[in-house]
Structure formats: structure tokens, C-alpha cells
Amino acid sequence: MSGFPRMASGRPALPRPPALLRRSQGVRIRSTIVGTLLVTIALLIGAAVMLFMLNRADSRTMYDETSYRAYEIAAEIREGGISAISPESLGMGSGADIVQVIDGTGDVVASSPGASADAVTTERPALWTSSQVKGRLIPGSDVEFCATVTATSHDGASYTVIVAVSADAYRQSLINTALVLAVGLPILVLLSAVAIWFFVGRALRPVGRITEQVTAITASDLSRRVPVPSTDDEVTRLATTMNSMLERLEQSRAAQLRFVGDASHEMRSPLTTVVGLLDLADDTDSPIDVQTLRTLLLPEARRLQNMVDDLLLLARSDEHGVPLHIRDVDLDDIVAAEAWRLRSLGLAAVATTIIPIRTSGDPEKLSRALRNLAENAVRYAASTVRFDMYFDPAGGIASIAVTDDGPGIPRDRRDIIFDRFTRLDVDRRNRSGSGLGLSIVREIVRAHGGSVYVQDPPAGFAHGVTFVISLPTARRLPEGMGDGEVSTALAMPPRQPMR
Numbered sequence: 001m002s003g004f005p006r007m008a009s010g011r012p013a014l015p016r017p018p019a020l021l022r023r024s025q026g027v028r029i030r031s032t033i034v035g036t037l038l039v040t041i042a043l044l045i046g047a048a049v050m051l052f053m054l055n056r057a058d059s060r061t062m063y064d065e066t067s068y069r070a071y072e073i074a075a076e077i078r079e080g081g082i083s084a085i086s087p088e089s090l091g092m093g094s095g096a097d098i099v100q101v102i103d104g105t106g107d108v109v110a111s112s113p114g115a116s117a118d119a120v121t122t123e124r125p126a127l128w129t130s131s132q133v134k135g136r137l138i139p140g141s142d143v144e145f146c147a148t149v150t151a152t153s154h155d156g157a158s159y160t161v162i163v164a165v166s167a168d169a170y171r172q173s174l175i176n177t178a179l180v181l182a183v184g185l186p187i188l189v190l191l192s193a194v195a196i197w198f199f200v201g202r203a204l205r206p207v208g209r210i211t212e213q214v215t216a217i218t219a220s221d222l223s224r225r226v227p228v229p230s231t232d233d234e235v236t237r238l239a240t241t242m243n244s245m246l247e248r249l250e251q252s253r254a255a256q257l258r259f260v261g262d263a264s265h266e267m268r269s270p271l272t273t274v275v276g277l278l279d280l281a282d283d284t285d286s287p288i289d290v291q292t293l294r295t296l297l298l299p300e301a302r303r304l305q306n307m308v309d310d311l312l313l314l315a316r317s318d319e320h321g322v323p324l325h326i327r328d329v330d331l332d333d334i335v336a337a338e339a340w341r342l343r344s345l346g347l348a349a350v351a352t353t354i355i356p357i358r359t360s361g362d363p364e365k366l367s368r369a370l371r372n373l374a375e376n377a378v379r380y381a382a383s384t385v386r387f388d389m390y391f392d393p394a395g396g397i398a399s400i401a402v403t404d405d406g407p408g409i410p411r412d413r414r415d416i417i418f419d420r421f422t423r424l425d426v427d428r429r430n431r432s433g434s435g436l437g438l439s440i441v442r443e444i445v446r447a448h449g450g451s452v453y454v455q456d457p458p459a460g461f462a463h464g465v466t467f468v469i470s471l472p473t474a475r476r477l478p479e480g481m482g483d484g485e486v487s488t489a490l491a492m493p494p495r496q497p498m499r
Helices: 017-080 168-216 234-284 290-320 331-345 363-380 437-447 483-489
Strands: 098-103 108-111 132-135 145-154 157-166 327-330 349-353 358-361 384-392 397-404 451-455 465-472
Touching: 017 098, 017 145, 017 157, 017 168, 168 234, 234 290, 290 437, 327 331, 327 363, 331 349, 331 363, 331 384, 331 397, 358 363, 358 465, 363 384, 363 397, 363 437, 363 465, 437 451, 437 465
Parallel strands: 349 384
Antiparallel strands: 098 108, 098 157, 132 145, 145 157, 327 358, 384 397, 397 465, 451 465
């Protein structure tokens, strides 16, 4: 019978919460490391982009300021020559640290106060081909300038206007920003790591409570459940799944205990009879007579053997399913053989309605299922047992109905009649059965893809019950079967099995 996984001691094995706890801590550490790495990479990329954009913005600002001054001076020269340049245009500040106007011979004809009398150059030749220049305009100087160079003319004379501004102030702003980022980024990374550690731990806190609860659950007490958080997330689904698992384990444990108790109870009677007779023979030093052997000892031993065989079959079906040897089976032959067997025993009047139906299945297992139903019917029948066969050509379903005219089964008990060791009260309670026959019928029929259910007896029976086996058929009715036989086969409408 299925149940818990077994340990070497034979006790049910439950989940190991410490391992779950270690995994949750490992998840917290790994999540923190991965999250911190991602935050670090994102911050570094953001800082690099920010410095790049800041550098571009500073350069654009410097060039805008020098361009405005250079074009202003060039406009003044075009209108009135060198003498038209206003002192304000040559003054320092307002976007200019060096202003020079150079004529066509390379001489400085106008400059800002304090500027060199020599024309400024760059450390790179032919740089004046660009309107915007960045570099050291004065060779030997450590100061880096950004300059705008523009050409103009007046009365046929050409002039070059150079307006330069020191890049040190803007560069220092960029350096200060980089220093702030160098100090702030590690702090942000550290704060991010702490925040990730805290929030991951908070998210995993329900897992810790689940772990503690599971740790307190033992195999002998499976009624406790783990707390289900109200967050409606993966942890909630984990707790719900674990509670479902615990419920199944509890039901399996209860079924195991009930099965062991029922099996022990059923085996006690034949074992008591056998042991009692053997003790009596041992105490009296007298052999057991043949009559006692035949009427008491042998029947009880066979009953015990049959019960063990039934238990073994059910245990195997729980573990791997009922083993089947599939081949073509004529269901009508199986029904006819079982009806002949009951008639030969003379235990009840036997009536049959048999039609030829062929399917695929295990003939031995199907015969055993039908025999269990037949013996159950004979055990409770007042006088008659009836076998009927039906076929539904639309669904390809073959049905075998076994009816007895006994006391019947209450409708509210029909859904449990196939449970193991189930016995009904009053008239249908008979201690000669083991309580496993109908369970075996259900397992065999299920293995064949069919169903077995209980329904009221057909017309003509004042009381009693009908057990119906429904099986899918590999083939329809054999060729040559007449329409009248098909009509007979469909005399009883198909009924849905009771689940």
C-alpha cells in the first residue's frame, strides 16, 4: 500500500527542514551578491554616462561662449575695421580669457588686456582649419584652452579672430563630480546590499516560519499545518502546496493505520481458529481428526491464504499498478464459464443474457474480477444470481452486470462499498468475506481503463443490487451479429458510474 517514503527504521520519512533553512539562507546570500553586483554595474555605467554627458555639456558651454565673442568681434571688424572693436569685446571674462585679432601678415593688431603680443599658436600644426580648437594654445604652458577661430575682412584686409577660454575651471568641475561619485558610489553599493539583504530576508521570513512549523511536525502527528502568508506570491503557493502535501500524508498515514488495523482484525479470526486447534491438539496429545481438519482447519487456512494473496495484489497495484498480460479476450466466454461454475455449485439459481463481445485485456484478471462479483452475489442472494451483457456501439463500451436478489445496498453506502475492508451493516454483513474482493475488482477494472459501479436491479427484482463492469472494447461486435442481437444488447441504457 502506498504511503510515506520509508527510512531504514521503517518509519515514514518527512521533509528535512534544516536543509530547507540552509537553502533559504543560501538564497538570501546569493540574492544579495547578485543584486549588489547588478546595482554596482548599473551605478558604474550611470556614472560613466553622467561624466561623459557632463564633459560634453562643459565643452559645449565653453565653445558657445567663445563663439559668441568671436563672431561679435568679427562683425565689428567687418563694419568699421580694427578701430571699431569695442573695449568690452576685448575685455577678459564673459566667456573669454584671451582675445587676439591677427592680420594677414601674422601680426597681432588687437588683443585683450594682458594677452601676449605674439600670436598664439597650438602644439599641433594646421589647427586653425577648424573653427573650434581644444588644446594648449600657448606652447610650454600647462593651461589648456578651448578656442573659437573665425576669419573676417575689411577694405580688402583679412583678419583672424581668436577667442580662447581656460578649460581648467570646467575640468575642475568634472574632476569634483568624479570625486563625489568615487566616494558616493561605494556608499550607495553598501546601502543597496543592506537593503537587498533586508528585503530578501523579509520576503523569506515566511519560509523560516514554514521551516519551524515543519520541524515541529512528526510522523505521529500530521494534523498541524504551516502558516500561509497573505502576500499571494511564490511563498504563498509554497505554503499552500506544503499544506496539501501534509494533508495527503495525513490521509495516507490514516489509511495505512486503518489498513493495518483492518488486516490484523481480519487475520485474527482464522489465525485464532488454527492456533486454537493446534494448541488443543498439543495440550491433549491427540491428533486432529480428519473431519476437524476438513471443516475447520483447512477452510480457515485457505481463507488466510486468500487474504494474503489479496493483500499482495492490492499492495502491488498501489506500487506499480495491476500487472496485465494483454491479449484478445472474449468476454462472453468469461461470463459463460463463471455462470457454469455457479450452476455446478448449486448455491443459487443462475440466469444469463450473453452476447458475443471481444476486447483486449488480461483474461485471468478479468475472470478474477467477475468471480469476485459472482461470489459476492451468491453470498447475499436469496435465491437468484443473474448475469447480463450489454454493448454500446456508439461509445464502444461493453458492460457486464451481476445482479442478486439479496437485501441490496443503501444508496448512501454505494460510494464506499469498493473501499478496502468495507463492510455494510445489517443484512449484507457477512463475516465469511475478507472485505477485499470488491477493492480488487475496482483495481483490475481500472487497470483495463474501465469502471465498476453499483445500481438498482433491473425490472423483475423486488429487491437486490446490480454491480456493473464497464470496459472499453478494442473491437466492435463480431461480424455477422444480427440487428436483433444488437437491440438486445442495448436493452439497458448505459448508466454513469457512481464515483
